[in-house]
Amino acid sequence: MVDSSYYLMVATFMPLILSPVIYFLGKHKGVNITTWSTFGILAVSTILVIIPCIDLGSGGSYQEVFDWSQLGHFGLKLDGLSIPFAITIYLLSTIIVIYSKPYMVRKILIQFDQLKNSKSADSSTYNDIENDLYAAKDGNSLSTLMLTTDQKSYLNEQLGLYYSLYLVFAMGMLGTVLATNLFEFYVFFELMLVPSFFLIAFFGYGKRKRTSLMFFFWAHVGAVIMLLGLLAMGFLSGGFDFDEVKANVSQIPSPWIAVIVAALIIGFAVKLGAFLVHIWLPDSYTDAPTPITVLISSAMTGIGAYGLVRIWIDLLAGPGNYSDYAIYVNIWGLITMIYGGAMALMQKDIKRVLAYSSISSMGYLLFGIGSESILGISGAIFMYVSHALGKGLLFMMAGAIILQTGTRNMDKLGGLGGKMPYTAVFAMIGGLTIIGVPITSGFMSEWVLFNGALQNAVVDWSVLKTVSFALAISATILTSAYILWMYKRIFYGVVPETLKNVRDSSKYVLITMGILASLTLILGVYPDLLYKPIIGYVQNLYEETSDELKPIKITPGSSNALSNTTEANLGREQPGQINNVTSNTEIITMKKTHLISGNHLVSYVTI
Incomplete structure (x- = not known):
């Protein structure tokens, strides 16, 4: 039993x-x-992430903090923002382990044949997408292949390498969304880049080495630009712990x-693949092995x-620190939505359609983050989860095809x-x-996202925000167009003669797709499973009056330098009182929070 x-x-x-x-x-x-050992490791890890979430309900936070160095404390924290990201990352990572087995067996065997035929260690010039030597047209042939000793040896070693890199990749993503220190955040942020680079370089398609280098270059440049901002925040606020930065933001x-x-x-827009800094994304999604594409697109x-909300909106919250720039992020998101959708309509490669679709979806996230509501x-936060489930299913469909x-x-x-009814x-x-x-x-x-955008446009009587909202709603037509057009071309029409004997994929593929499909329907019927903690967190970033929504004004000392657990909920205006936050009756809401420091568990009440 874990302590x-x-x-x-x-x-x-x-x-x-x-x-x-x-x-x-x-x-x-x-x-x-x-395969099953990797699955077991991530399944246990996922359960360990979920257990603290159960006690938190819709509020509070769970934090583990350890003494580190002059850079501050090393901490891992679950709250209303990190919970949906952390659970999504590890659930997807666990599920895709099983999906990876039949796909990567085929992929590695094709690479073995290429290496053998080329007499060269460099097979990056081969595009094996059209190679159907190991296509499982009866749904079972991959599991009944008779392999030579050399094939089996190569397959075992390469699959072991794949899963070992896979575990490090998943760990890097989780650490990024749980970090409580600027330097720690950057380390994990870069750590998830390294294994994903090697996974594309070793197991990708086409010119995978070139694609992996481009992926690494763009991701690293974005991370370095972000690092400059993180270092300035840390030095000018007097510390690198999130709580310390937040408490002393007025000193910057x-x-x-x-x-x-x-x-x-x-820096974060590069990671999102926003318009103008999206150059790395289409080729990376297309040339990466499909299970890794699922994780990069859906999780990473x-x-x-997450970084924009946590580092920008949360830590730098204050007069002008968010509202002065939000409209630009909002419009950037709108342009990204339209560009990604339009480009997706022009593609004939399934993975490339979905790559541009992901760009469009990231535009939705940017649009919501810039909505000021x-x-x-x-x-936007919930959109991360729904995009992960929906886009994960579609990329898994591409892999099944x-x-x-x-x-x-x-x-x-x-x-x-x-021919493939379950996949369809x-x-x-x-x-x-x-x-x-x-x-x-x-x-x-x-x-919820568009409701918030419209609400803010109406409250501000802003023509620009109203037009932006109208165009964003119109962009959903593009989304419907490319999704339905892709679906029609794959699953409707006349079956080509060469595909007359095609059958549905193996149980590994269908069961994992079924799990994601079930999750998106469950959250569609009962979204409060994640919306309660999300909205509870975002409400703490804002103060609400009867007339408008404004970014919260944080003053020095309003946050404890270590615990970050101070939460004050101001009461609603009472009859006869002046409509002013400072004159409202303060209602203290008690929420249980856990702080773990070193070897000691401390349970206390936040106010």
């Missing part, structure tokens, strides 16, 4: 520590043991605020939105709805989630 003081610590570092073990198991024990000179905000927005890319930001047909070119597909149903649920149709989670995220 309650170390739930998050174990969940974060167990995959890293055991990654060499997984490589050893893969090399010496084979595919099945490696005004001219530096503009520089810091610009660095953060640009959206972490840029509780509902808009809450909807590749497994069964040996191609992802829609000109060579058609009529597969009757799950893909439709994923598509409806991205479009935002009831009763999927996508509808709930878009409803």
Whole structure:
């Protein structure tokens, strides 16, 4: 039994520590043991992340803090912002382990044949998408292949390498969204880049080495720009702990605020793949092995939105630090939505359609974050979850098509709805989630996001915000167009003669797709599972009066330098009172929060 003081610590570092073990198991024990061992590690880690969330309910926070160095404290924290990101990252990572098995077996065997035929260690010039040598057209052939000794040895070693890098990748993403220190945040942010680079370089398609280098270059440049902002925040506020920065934000000179905000927005926008800094994204999504594309698209890319909310809106909250720049982020998000949707309509490669679709979806997140409203930001956070489920399903559909047909070119597909009915149903649920149709989670995220954007436009009587809202709503038509057009070309029409014997994918693929489809429907019917903590968190960033929504004004000393657990809920205006926050009757809401420091568990009440 894990000590309650170390739930998050174990969940974060167990995959890293055991990654060499997984490589050893893969090399010496084979595919099945490696797959299920990796699954077990991430399943246990996921449970350890979920356990503290159960006690928190819709408020409070759970934090593990340890003495570190002159840079501050090393901490891992769950609250209304990190909970949806952390759970989504590890749930997806766990599920995709199983999905990876049949896909990566095929991928590695194709690479083995290429290496053997080319007599060269460099097979990066091969584009094996159209190679159907190992296409599982009967749904079962991959599990019944008779492999030579050389094939089996190569497969075992490469799959062990894949899963070991996979574990480090998942760990880096989780650590980023749990970090409580600027330097710690940057370390994890960069750490998730390294294994994803190698996963593309070793197991990707086409010119995978070139693509992985471009991916690394853009991601690292964005991270360095972000680092400049983080360093300025830390030095000018007198510390690197989030709580210390937040408490002393007023000490940062005004001219530096503009520089810091610009660095953060640009750095995180690169991670999101926003318009103008999206160059890395289409090729990376297309050339990466599909299970890794699922994780990059569904889990990693959206972490840029987490960074904007946590580092920019939360830590730098104060007069002018958010509201002066929000409209620019809002418009940038709108342009990204329209550009991504328009480009998706022009593609014939399934993964490339979904790559541009992801750019468009990240535009929704930016649009919500720049909306200057509780509902808009809450909807953007929930959009991360719904996008992860919907886009995850669609990329898994693309992988299933590749497994069964040996191609992802829609000109060579058609009529597969009757041949692959389960894949077609799950893909439709994923598509409806991205479009935002009831009763999927996508509808709930878009409803709240656009509600907040419209609310703010009406309250401010802003023509610019109203036009931006109208154009954003119109952009959803583009989303519907490219999703339905892609679906029609794949699953309707006449089945090509070469695909007459195609059948649905193996149980590994169908069960994992079914899990994601179930989750998006559950959250569509009962979104409060995540909306309660999300809205509770965002409300703490704002003060609400009867007339308007304004960014909260944080003064020095309003936050404890270590615990970050002070939460004050101001009461509603009573009859006869002046409509002023300072004259309202203060209602103290007691919420249980846990702080873990070193080896000691401290339970206390926040006020």
